[in-house]
Amino acid sequence: MNQSQDEYWMYHALKLARIAWEQGEVPVGAVLVQGDRAIGEGWNRPIGQHDPTAHAEIMALRQGGKVLENYRLLETTLYVTLEPCVMCSGAIVHSRIARLVYGASDEKAGAAGFLMDILNHQVALQSGVLAEECAAMLNDFFRMRREQKKALRQA
Numbered sequence: 707m708n709q710s711q712d713e714y715w716m717y718h719a720l721k722l723a724r725i726a727w728e729q730g731e732v733p734v735g736a737v738l739v740q741g742d743r744a745i746g747e748g749w750n751r752p753i754g755q756h757d758p759t760a761h762a763e764i765m766a767l768r769q770g771g772k773v774l775e776n777y778r779l780l781e782t783t784l785y786v787t788l789e790p791c792v793m794c795s796g797a798i799v800h801s802r803i804a805r806l807v808y809g810a811s812d813e814k815a816g817a818a819g820f821l822m823d824i825l826n827h828q829v830a831l832q833s834g835v836l837a838e839e840c841a842a843m844l845n846d847f848f849r850m851r852r853e854q855k856k857a858l859r860q861a
């Protein structure tokens with residue numbers, strides 16, 4: 707898979723992240739790809755779903771499992787706009803996906819460190835695809851949130 711295909715799917719994941727934003731959720735998007743088709747799409751929606759596990763990656767993996775009718779998501783690539791957290795990294799290992807591609811790094815909640823080392827042995831890992839675009843969406847979202855809070859306090 708070449709870089710332009712990675713960027714194509716990462717743009718797709720960014721579109722899904724935008725849906726999360728519109729629903730008032732932290733904008734993270736994920737798409738699971740097999741061959742040249744998307745078999746799972748997800749965006750972050752824990753608030754709307756009343757589900758602490760409803761991260762973009764989990765939603766995409768669940769849908770992919772239904773499409774493949776298999777709990778093992780062999781020969782798939784997961785694209786996600788933000789470095790996966792510890793929970794999602796565990797799910798990625800269990801799902802047996804072949805390749806993980808993410809955009810922005812997450813210094814706070816990302817699974818960097820020992821779990822990332824485990825991931826690295828289980829899947830082909832590519833980071834930093836459209837990293838600036840992915841990080842900008844999150845930064846814009848949190849800036850908007852801060853400004854909204856400030857406006858509320860001043861009202």
Ligand SMILES: [Zn+2]
Nearest residue numbers: 761790791794
């Ligand atoms: Zn997660």
